[in-house]
Amino acid sequence: MTRGRFITFEGGEGAGKSTQLRRLVARLQAAGREVVATREPGGSPGAESIRELVLNGAADRWSPVTETLLMYAARRDHIERVIRPALDRGAWVVCDRFADSTRAYQGAAGGTAPGLISALETHILEGTRPDLTLIFDLPTEVGLERAHARAGSEMRFESKGMAFHERLREGFLAIAAAEPDRCAVVDARGDLDQVEAEVWAAVTDRLAVHA
Ligand code: T5A
Numbered sequence: 001m002t003r004g005r006f007i008t009f010e011g012g013e014g015a016g017k018s019t020q021l022r023r024l025v026a027r028l029q030a031a032g033r034e035v036v037a038t039r040e041p042g043g044s045p046g047a048e049s050i051r052e053l054v055l056n057g058a059a060d061r062w063s064p065v066t067e068t069l070l071m072y073a074a075r076r077d078h079i080e081r082v083i084r085p086a087l088d089r090g091a092w093v094v095c096d097r098f099a100d101s102t103r104a105y106q107g108a109a110g111g112t113a114p115g116l117i118s119a120l121e122t123h124i125l126e127g128t129r130p131d132l133t134l135i136f137d138l139p140t141e142v143g144l145e146r147a148h149a150r151a152g153s154e155m156r157f158e159s160k161g162m163a164f165h166e167r168l169r170e171g172f173l174a175i176a177a178a179e180p181d182r183c184a185v186v187d188a189r190g191d192l193d194q195v196e197a198e199v200w201a202a203v204t205d206r207l208a209v210h211a
């Protein structure tokens with residue numbers, strides 16, 4: 001059995017990831033793939049319980065280091081119970097946020113030491129890394145406007161202030177620059193169809209998939 005492919009969507013708040021993830025999943029399914037659509041923090045029952053803890057409450061409820069550990073506890077459960085089994089049976093896994101969000105949110109924007117995050121990547125991911133990461137890039141104020149306009153969002157991270165979100169954007173762009181073979185930056189300013197076309201071009205260019 002050939003291992004499936006692992007695609008992650010990353011970026012700041014309100015960049016349009018979830019909307020585009022649904023469109024990509026539909027296109028991959030139409031191309032005959034088994035696709036598992038999932039998200040972080042969350043994606044398994046245990047990780048969804050941790051999501052409730054980490055995304056709700058006051059902005060300073062958890063320190064960046066504690067957040068890092070909670071994200072990785074959730075991620076380990078998600079990998080063990082959902083991501084690895086799916087990849088092993090040949091399914092494609094499309095995940096809304098993954099390890100780069102910890103690097104950007106808790107690391108670049110939050111100040112958690114890069115050494116701690118690297119150690120967690122080594123020991124907790126154990127090689128479960130994306131084949132392709134789409135980094136949605138958008139001016140910070142546009143993303144926050146979109147996120148605020150959308151109903152039902154957890155607000156803890158959105159309430160952290162403009163400087164935090166600027167550091168976040170720089171953090172994601174630094175990851176893309178450091179790992180160009182894995183990462184593609186998507187200009188998220190376009191309309192829904194323009195962004196969808198950019199996502200599909202990145203997927204078909206970099207992974208073996210036929211429309
Ligand atoms: N987090 C997560 C960490 O801090 N560390 C970690 O390790 C991980 C894994 C998750 C939070 O957790 C943090 C990051 C996050 O703060 P969430 O509620 O899942 O919380 O939030 P997000 O992942 O940020 O998801 P959002 O829903 O906020 O943003 P999306 O998914 O990027 O945007 P989407 O698709 O929901 O769109 C937002 C709004 O914009 C509109 C949509 O219709 C929607 O109303 N929109 C557009 N409008 C105009 N043009 C377009 N092209 C548009 N695309 C979408």
